[in-house]
Amino acid sequence: MSKIGVFICHCGENISATVDVVRVAEAAGKLEGVEFSTDYKYMCSDPGQTLIKQMIKEKGLTGVIVAACSPRMHEPTFRKACSSAGLNPYMCEMSNLREHCSWVHDKSEATTQKAIDLVRTLVGKVKYNKPLYSIKVPVTKTALVIGGGIAGIQSSLDIANAGHQVVLVEKDPSIGGHMSQLSETFPTLDCSQCILTPRMVEVAQHPNIKLLTYAELEKLEGFIGNFKATIRKKAKSIDEDLCTGCGTCITKCPTKKIPSEFNTGLGKRTAIYVPFPQAVPNKPVIDKENCLYYKNGKCKICEKVCPTGAIRFDQEDELVELEVGAVVVATGFDVMEPSKFSEYGYGKYKDVITGLQFERLASASGPTLGEIRRPSDGKIPEKIVFVACAGSRDPSKGKPYCSKICCMYTAKHAMLYQHKVHHGESTIFYMDIRSAGKNYEEFVRRAIVEDDVKYIRGRVSKVYEENGKLIVKGVDTLLNAKPVEIQADMVVLATAAVANSGAEELAQKMHISYDAYNFFSEAHPKLKPVETNTAGIFLAGACQAPKDIPETVSQASGAAAKVAILFSQDELSREPVVAVVNRSAPPLYSTCVGCFMCATACPYQAIGEELITNRKGEVIKRVAKVNPGLCQGCGTCVAFCRSKSIDIDGYSNEQMYSEVMALLND
Amino acid sequence: MKIGFYPGCSLTGSSREYNESLLAVAKVAGIELCEISDWNCCGSTAAHNLNRELSVSLPARNLALAELEEMDELVVPCAACYNRLVMTQHELAEKPEIKALIEGKLKMTLRNDIRILNVLQFLEKHIVPRLDELVKSPLTYDVACYYGCLLVRPNQVMKDERFEDPMTMDLIMQKLGANAIDWPFKTECCGAGFSVSKTEIVGELSGKIVRSAVDRGAKAIVVACPMCHFNLDMRRPVIESYLQRKIDIPVIYITQAIALAMGLSAQQAGTQRHFVPVNLTVNR
Numbered sequence: 021m022s023k024i025g026v027f028i029c030h031c032g033e034n035i036s037a038t039v040d041v042v043r044v045a046e047a048a049g050k051l052e053g054v055e056f057s058t059d060y061k062y063m064c065s066d067p068g069q070t071l072i073k074q075m076i077k078e079k080g081l082t083g084v085i086v087a088a089c090s091p092r093m094h095e096p097t098f099r100k101a102c103s104s105a106g107l108n109p110y111m112c113e114m115s116n117l118r119e120h121c122s123w124v125h126d127k128s129e130a131t132t133q134k135a136i137d138l139v140r141t142l143v144g145k146v147k148y149n150k151p152l153y154s155i156k157v158p159v160t161k162t163a164l165v166i167g168g169g170i171a172g173i174q175s176s177l178d179i180a181n182a183g184h185q186v187v188l189v190e191k192d193p194s195i196g197g198h199m200s201q202l203s204e205t206f207p208t209l210d211c212s213q214c215i216l217t218p219r220m221v222e223v224a225q226h227p228n229i230k231l232l233t234y235a236e237l238e239k240l241e242g243f244i245g246n247f248k249a250t251i252r253k254k255a256k257s258i259d260e261d262l263c264t265g266c267g268t269c270i271t272k273c274p275t276k277k278i279p280s281e282f283n284t285g286l287g288k289r290t291a292i293y294v295p296f297p298q299a300v301p302n303k304p305v306i307d308k309e310n311c312l313y314y315k316n317g318k319c320k321i322c323e324k325v326c327p328t329g330a331i332r333f334d335q336e337d338e339l340v341e342l343e344v345g346a347v348v349v350a351t352g353f354d355v356m357e358p359s360k361f362s363e364y365g366y367g368k369y370k371d372v373i374t375g376l377q378f379e380r381l382a383s384a385s386g387p388t389l390g391e392i393r394r395p396s397d398g399k400i401p402e403k404i405v406f407v408a409c410a411g412s413r414d415p416s417k418g419k420p421y422c423s424k425i426c427c428m429y430t431a432k433h434a435m436l437y438q439h440k441v442h443h444g445e446s447t448i449f450y451m452d453i454r455s456a457g458k459n460y461e462e463f464v465r466r467a468i469v470e471d472d473v474k475y476i477r478g479r480v481s482k483v484y485e486e487n488g489k490l491i492v493k494g495v496d497t498l499l500n501a502k503p504v505e506i507q508a509d510m511v512v513l514a515t516a517a518v519a520n521s522g523a524e525e526l527a528q529k530m531h532i533s534y535d536a537y538n539f540f541s542e543a544h545p546k547l548k549p550v551e552t553n554t555a556g557i558f559l560a561g562a563c564q565a566p567k568d569i570p571e572t573v574s575q576a577s578g579a580a581a582k583v584a585i586l587f588s589q590d591e592l593s594r595e596p597v598v599a600v601v602n603r604s605a606p607p608l609y610s611t612c613v614g615c616f617m618c619a620t621a622c623p624y625q626a627i628g629e630e631l632i633t634n635r636k637g638e639v640i641k642r643v644a645k646v647n648p649g650l651c652q653g654c655g656t657c658v659a660f661c662r663s664k665s666i667d668i669d670g671y672s673n674e675q676m677y678s679e680v681m682a683l684l685n686d
Numbered sequence: 687m688k689i690g691f692y693p694g695c696s697l698t699g700s701s702r703e704y705n706e707s708l709l710a711v712a713k714v715a716g717i718e719l720c721e722i723s724d725w726n727c728c729g730s731t732a733a734h735n736l737n738r739e740l741s742v743s744l745p746a747r748n749l750a751l752a753e754l755e756e757m758d759e760l761v762v763p764c765a766a767c768y769n770r771l772v773m774t775q776h777e778l779a780e781k782p783e784i785k786a787l788i789e790g791k792l793k794m795t796l797r798n799d800i801r802i803l804n805v806l807q808f809l810e811k812h813i814v815p816r817l818d819e820l821v822k823s824p825l826t827y828d829v830a831c832y833y834g835c836l837l838v839r840p841n842q843v844m845k846d847e848r849f850e851d852p853m854t855m856d857l858i859m860q861k862l863g864a865n866a867i868d869w870p871f872k873t874e875c876c877g878a879g880f881s882v883s884k885t886e887i888v889g890e891l892s893g894k895i896v897r898s899a900v901d902r903g904a905k906a907i908v909v910a911c912p913m914c915h916f917n918l919d920m921r922r923p924v925i926e927s928y929l930q931r932k933i934d935i936p937v938i939y940i941t942q943a944i945a946l947a948m949g950l951s952a953q954q955a956g957t958q959r960h961f962v963p964v965n966l967t968v969n970r
Binding site for chain 2: 360361362363365368416482484485486491
């Protein structure tokens with residue numbers, strides 16, 4: 021016979037102003053199985069908790085019900101209190117009188133009656149609660165970081181410096197990401213490469229970091245602390261141990277006209293290549309799609325000239341399996357293909373370029389060695405027009421969101437241009453200037469006041485070519501609103517930042533959620549900004565939403581801290597609310613008939629099989645078995661089971677029926 | 687299938703040649719266009735600026751009449767009429783309370799399911815697939831296709847991805863043998879109603895359009911809107927005084943271009959009615 025204690029909380033006035041708590045306590049006291057019942061102003065306070073502990077000892081309570089706020093708020097609090105008084109924590113449950121009753125109803129007899137009903141049904145359940153014990157799982161103290169941009173680099177270094185192992189996977193031949201493509205960075209105008217490349221080298225040399233470039237995640241299985249990742253190492257067609265990175269093969273490669281991805285198509289590269297001179301690792305890969313040998317079976321010049329014999333045409337992709345305890349996703353972003361905006365003429369006119377292309381023009385490592393020269397004829401443009409929000413804040417044709425970084429980099433672009441072309445004229449068409457951030461507004465003011473950048477508040481309707489000039493038609497919407505026409509030499513589009521093309525597929529591989537724009541979703545927009553909904557997988561950088569370098573680095577360190585916290589434990593405790601296949605007395609051993617309908621229904625691949633053997637080791641029966649480490653307690657298998665052989669611990673059929681019957685048998 | 691026809695005021699007046707050439711083309715293709723009997727004004731600019739209810743009930747009556755005559759499709763060649771009819775259909779579909787109100791006023795009910803086609807949609811559906819057999823004397827000159835503002839808008843209703851740089855007319859002209867030049871003024875404003883009140887604005891806006899077409903080598907401007915034609919053709923003296931130069935590029939309706947390519951006479955295509963003479967015998 022259960023001896024349940026019921027504790028009704030006033031929650032200050034949150035509950036007691038609407039619900040007659042004294043009557044609820046009285047009614048609860050009369051229920052079968054209830055040994056003790058009372059009300060108190062703040063159950064979660066120290067005296068409140070002491071009261072519960074005291075009553076457990078005094079009355080020998082076998083179950084506790086705290087009728088107060090949401091269990092999301094205080095269930096851990098009360099379970100801990102019960103536990104310290106010697107009661108199994110899972111014998112304690114919460115009835116949500118606040119969110120489910122007092123906050124959503126007016127003060128009335130019916131409201132109090134509903135509160136009584138809520139308590140009564142829970143008493144029905146708790147009568148059948150059984151002691152449960154949290155599940156312990158070990159932690160593999162190696163982190164997988166996906167993406168080698170500044171976010172991945174920062175996370176990797178932080179985790180590695182905390183003393184843990186890191187595997188950093190990058191899909192391109194070099195780490196560095198978009199940041200390595202940038203010229204100077206706002207708001208300080210320090211050179212992007214100068215601050216980034218030392219970190220890239222640090223990654224490569226760190227004893228705790230294993231770097232896998234030209235590699236992608238193929239599969240991710242398992243759960244927090246115990247993931248199993250399969251990585252596809254794409255064939256680089258070289259033996260990395262033999263290659264010294266001397267570069268002779270690159271000089272001799274006859275295929276020299278491939279548009280360079282690193283230079284956003286503004287420069288060319290060879291078929292065997294390193295993306296840029298400061299690449300890490302600084303060893304080439306062969307681009308199989310463009311290599312003459314892979315295309316026609318002839319050439320092999322690189323093989324002939326390689327002094328160490330490192331070329332391997334027969335190399336194949338390799339699948340590597342890794343055991344990791346946590347994953348940091350730092351796959352970054354892409355810029356929108358602006359050809360959809362035919363009015364801007366991108367793709368039609370060579371001198372209409374994207375902001376990222378302008379970065380390459382302005383970069384000392386770029387195709388023009390940092391001189392601003394237009395792509396069509398190499399001339400220095402006298403007039404540049406910058407178009408902000410090209411695809412951002414545009415629900416009809418582009419993306420409805422603000423890409424966040426463009427206002428700042430456009431101000432920077434205009435500033436860099438003015439610094440390099442003193443007699444030049446730069447005009448920025450903008451909707452609003454969004455320069456919130458430390459020293460950001462000052463930076464924009466500097467562009468306007470010191471560098472004489474012209475800001476026009478209005479949109480560009482059309483760009484077209486006439487007599488070798490790009491005619492930019494737009495509108496100035498401020499005082500004396502009027503149409504504006506500028507004869508420009510170059511037009512730079514601040515194209516929207518968008519999710520990478522493979523983002524959706526990657527999210528599905530990892531079972532993490534993503535939003536309507538394929539950016540990965542954080543677990544909570546305010547309080548869990550680096551966690552995903554899948555425990556043990558964290559987010560860093562622009563794969564979650566467009567963000568600039570300072571913000572990316574902060575989030576990357578945040579993700580690393582989360583990983584370090586996880587790795588500070590030797591084993592993890594999990595809620596024991598998992599499915600269990602029953603075991604019954606011989607000769608049946610289990611009512612499970614081994615149909616494995618449950619296994620097909622399980623979304624987490626948590627159901628395996630168990631062979632029940634006799635003493636001689638002969639198999640007597642083949643039944644389903646739930647892996648408690650994988651099971652999330654969703655209950656789908658319970659609904660599917662034909663022989664009612666699966667139950668969820670803590671939410672068994674017996675408990676649920678009793679709860680429902682308590683509600684019905686008024 | 688019964689194809690209805692709503693000419694609107696322009697096609698019975700200033701743009702009779704648009705009407706004549708469309709009917710001539712349809713006749714050659716063996717398509718009967720049944721004019722809605724007792725049609726009324728589409729509401730055009732005046733109504734939707736002054737009286738929202740009237741701006742919906744005027745086109746709604748035309749739609750209701752078309753339904754009574756059991757038309758499955760309704761061809762509306764004038765871009766302004768088309769815009770009003772399509773917008774009305776959209777509004778009636780989206781807002782049941784307005785539909786009920788208008789039906790009460792008209793004492794007519796609407797199924798609101800008729801397919802309204804502008805001239806380009808009509809041509810694409812019924813004429814273009816048969817152009818190979820119908821074109822007898824292919825056109826041999828460069829043309830600038832001018833769409834104006836109304837044919838491709840509003841985007842919420844038209845759902846055209848390329849509303850800033852449409853291509854439908856260009857593709858039809860190419861099928862007729864002409865070369866549609868790539869030019870930036872396809873959807874620029876011609877000045878529209880300022881033609882009456884502030885003619886000098888039309889001189890400037892239409893002037894830039896005409897100049898761009900000529901300077902890029904076009905031998906004709908092709909249009910599908912009576913208003914555009916009116917401004918580019920009839921207002922040529924104002925245009926010339928703005929540009930300070932003589933410009934003799936003709937402006938033809940796409941239906942006239944098709945009629946000529948089908949081998950119909952200038953008379954049948956109605957090209958003799960223009961202010962700027964249409965003389966398109968010069969080959970490329």
